Amino acid sequence: MLSAPSETSARSPQALPVLDWTHRLTQLGTRFFTPLQPTPVAAPRWAARNDPLRTELGWPAELFDDDHLQAFAGNALMVGSQPLATVYSGHQFGQWAGQLGDGRAIWLGEAASAQGTQEIQLKGAGRTPYSRGGDGRAVLRSSIREYLCSEAMHGLGIATTRALCLVASPEPVRRETMESAAIVTRVAPSFLRFGHFEHFSAQGDTDSLRILADHAISHHLPECNERAVLWQGNVYAALLDVVQERTARLLAQWQAVGFCHGVMNTDNMSLLGLTIDYGPFQFMDGFDPGHICNHSDHQGRYAYGRQPNVAYWNLYCLAQALAPLIDDHDMTLQVLEGYKSQFPRFLGDAMRAKLGLSGALAPESERENDWTLVEDVMQLMAAEKVDFTLFWRQLSLAVVHQSQAPSLTNTGWSAVTDLVLDRPRLLEWLARYTTRAGQAHFSSMGEVMLRTNPKFVLRNHLAEIAIRKAQTGDFSEIDTLHNLLKSPFDEHPGFEAYAALPPDWADQLEISCSS
Incomplete structure (x- = not known):
């Protein structure tokens, strides 16, 4: 069921599916938080809905209908939720900043799920007592980045908060320029911070x-x-x-x-x-x-x-x-x-x-020598600013497909050596690496590497393309990227351009704390 959080909301209470809420944090008392309601936004629309996550959590499909859109926009409340903002302090850029708190994140409560209890937050849902003069909003640009990257990290197997959905609004928000508002709904077992x-x-x-x-x-x-x-x-x-x-x-x-x-x-x-x-x-x-x-x-x-x-x-x-x-x-x-x-x-x-050296192929006695291999290739990569993701993926493919020592005439290995200018230095390293690995293990090693070294990551320029399209009302690129990034180790035929070297204009992108 939904209920209107304020007189400015256009929605009336309606009978809708209810999550199984609990509120253990509220039992601590108001020293830890301030109860408040989200601030409604104008004309919300779905920008992205993460059905795989919703299914994983065992939450009903009705959660993503147009009535619940109002709840995820902050224009209405799901019955059983108890919105609040928590207080915290912290060090920012090495300096004590004093009291901070949830300046634009509003905690709705904890909901039971197939993955255990999950806390739910609306990020960008309006001012709180901890906004420190800010507007409590998030812009579409940064919200798209958070939605995509949290799911990209999960696809990589890295611990992260998750993004359930993204709502866009034409409501203006001023940052360096005038932008439009967005609210990303994120979930995690806990949002407690240092x-x-x-x-x-x-x-x-x-x-x-x-x-x-x-x-x-x-x-x-x-x-x-x-x-x-x-x-x-x-x-x-x-x-x-x-x-x-x-x-x-x-x-x-x-x-x-x-x-x-x-x-x-x-x-x-x-x-x-x-x-x-x-x-x-x-x-x-x-x-x-x-x-x-x-x-x-x-x-x-x-x-x-x-x-x-x-x-x-x-x-x-x-x-x-x-x-x-x-x-x-x-x-x-x-x-x-x-x-x-x-x-x-x-x-x-x-x-x-990343080198395919795991399990029985990574005895403790070889740890120090293996780290020397890692340091040597990283120093080579740093000297020439070799593309990080592409190098490891090409190395993985070379190991899968090749069974002989590296050679400039061998097309499998040349995909790796073509990434650097100092080929003799890389070939010397490859010779040491293949000797350490043992060519008899290449097939099994390569499969491990392909499940360790992703083909796709959320490069800045990919996010930027999705943002520019979304700013025209086209949210399709968000779904395209999400589908790739949720399984970043798969080949995804037909989407090779998303794994290629970035275009020259990507170097001009500047990302700041503004959001």
């Missing part, structure tokens, strides 16, 4: 900090109770340990696919180790460890190569926030040391898999 804990710690409110930590452990990270055995029964040290491990795994996955987040502020870090808050992100084209995807990041704090260290810095901030609960400085530092050992291991495993 910043939620920083907020109460900074206020000296240890009681609220403990309530929030206990809530997280009880409902979202119950493994902390078992992990506490490693930390003298200290469940809050175990909480930090679980979070640092999840974060280490996430960062390894980002680095392995060439993903740049762009704004790794502590308030953009998920407690569950999910990729969250898609702003000026980018999947790198030419490989450059110093690449800065955020036009607003003038100091390069969040450059690709710095992401793992920034994640550790953010974890240190979380550790400081949890310090009153852990109440053991040495133990806290010891927990953080786990990231320094686990991240390199996770990254090493991810990069070995």
